[in-house]
Amino acid sequence: MQFIDLQAQYKSIESKILKRINGVLNHGQYIMGPEVSELESELSEYVGVKHSIGCANGTDALSIALKALNIGEGDEVISTPFTFFATGETIAMAGAKLVFADIDPNTYNINAELIEEKITAKTKAIIPVSLYGQMSDMDKIMEIAKKHNLYVIEDAAQSFGAEIQGRKSCSIADISTTSFFPAKPLGCYGDGGAIFTNNDDLAKSIAEIRNHGQSKRYTHTSLGYNSRLDTLQAAILLEKLSVFPKEVELRQTVAMRYEEHFKGKIKTTRIKEGYKSVFAQYTIEVENRDSFIEKMKQDGIPTAVHYPVPIHHQPIFQKLGYGKIDMPLADIASQKVVSLPMHPYMENADQDKVIKAVLKNI
Numbered sequence: 001m002q003f004i005d006l007q008a009q010y011k012s013i014e015s016k017i018l019k020r021i022n023g024v025l026n027h028g029q030y031i032m033g034p035e036v037s038e039l040e041s042e043l044s045e046y047v048g049v050k051h052s053i054g055c056a057n058g059t060d061a062l063s064i065a066l067k068a069l070n071i072g073e074g075d076e077v078i079s080t081p082f083t084f085f086a087t088g089e090t091i092a093m094a095g096a097k098l099v100f101a102d103i104d105p106n107t108y109n110i111n112a113e114l115i116e117e118k119i120t121a122k123t124k125a126i127i128p129v130s131l132y133g134q135m136s137d138m139d140k141i142m143e144i145a146k147k148h149n150l151y152v153i154e155d156a157a158q159s160f161g162a163e164i165q166g167r168k169s170c171s172i173a174d175i176s177t178t179s180f181f182p183a184k185p186l187g188c189y190g191d192g193g194a195i196f197t198n199n200d201d202l203a204k205s206i207a208e209i210r211n212h213g214q215s216k217r218y219t220h221t222s223l224g225y226n227s228r229l230d231t232l233q234a235a236i237l238l239e240k241l242s243v244f245p246k247e248v249e250l251r252q253t254v255a256m257r258y259e260e261h262f263k264g265k266i267k268t269t270r271i272k273e274g275y276k277s278v279f280a281q282y283t284i285e286v287e288n289r290d291s292f293i294e295k296m297k298q299d300g301i302p303t304a305v306h307y308p309v310p311i312h313h314q315p316i317f318q319k320l321g322y323g324k325i326d327m328p329l330a331d332i333a334s335q336k337v338v339s340l341p342m343h344p345y346m347e348n349a350d351q352d353k354v355i356k357a358v359l360k361n362i
């Protein structure tokens with residue numbers, strides 16, 4: 001059994017993908033070919049946002065967003081300690097100070113109630129991460145940002161396709177970023193990412209920054225990155241996006257089946273009323289994680305831990321002076337969470353095996 005079965009999806013759309021790849025090989029515009037802008041407009045339509053800008057990966061997407069908002073030395077950015085390293089990495093790389101707010105232990109997302117007390121005169125932005133595929137409390141976060149004149153960047157690397165009361169992830173914040181890393185809900189066959197905004201001026205600078213700060217050919221109006229989305233990856237994503245809405249529904253079915261069997265027996269990630277998760281991960285909590293993982297392995301079931309070490313405990317952040325920070329709820333989560341096999345094409349028989357093993361091994 002695989003943790004995420006990417007082959008199952010490929011087999012179901014193989015001829016369409018190969019046709020798209022062939023199209024690119026035939027026209028030969030490997031960099032910023034027509035598939036890139038075709039994908040960008042399809043992404044905008046799907047998300048319900050004015051501008052989508054492809055880029056090289058989800059990490060660059062964050063760096064470009066920070067750069068477009070002019071965030072750097074002397075600025076503070078409020079974010080969660082419980083996320084993939086890239087969120088903290090890009091903030092620190094931009095030269096800004098990362099200010100943590102602890103998580104809601106039921107959703108593992110930043111606790112919006114803890115944000116306001118962290119705001120200082122230097123605060124410039126809030127970066128909520130939509131962890132495991134569920135958006136943070138974006139309404140509350142946007143309200144706080146508005147009140148204190150701050151920007152919001154949604155790190156939606158795990159939540160493309162998620163919703164709050166029908167509004168999609170990547171459509172609410174000033175800038176949203178996502179990743180098309182193969183294992184993400186919408187993944188390509190290599191690295192890829194995208195940036196979203198409703199603001200025309202921001203869209204223009206984001207598009208420039210991702211291509212060497214170029215406003216037109218050989219005219220560089222800012223310092224940027226070489227962070228374009230490959231035409232081949234855009235072509236692949238166009239086919240994958242066409243089956244994505246169906247896959248989001250299949251993800252709900254798989255997650256609901258887990259939920260039915262675990263209810264009252266295991267702490268699972270709480271999906272809030274009116275929220276729709278895309279279940280980038282299906283994550284539960286166990287007490288003796290090491291032995292649980294070992295027993296699952298003996299039963300032939302792969303698991304993964306997202307994430308065993310919160311950002312502030314990472315060696316580099318200790319070195320950067322974040323050593324004394326106390327984030328008790330992120331710490332507890334990092335010791336207990338474990339993710340189970342989860343993908344849209346999971347068969348009932350496989351899922352039954354996972355459920356049986358989990359209930360036996362907890």
Ligand SMILES: *Cc1c(COP(=O)(O)O)cnc(C)c1O
Nearest residue numbers: 057058059084086087157179181
């Ligand atoms: C995967 C991920 C990223 C980085 O995306 P890449 O495409 O791998 O660079 C950033 N933030 C979060 C929360 C992620 O899960």
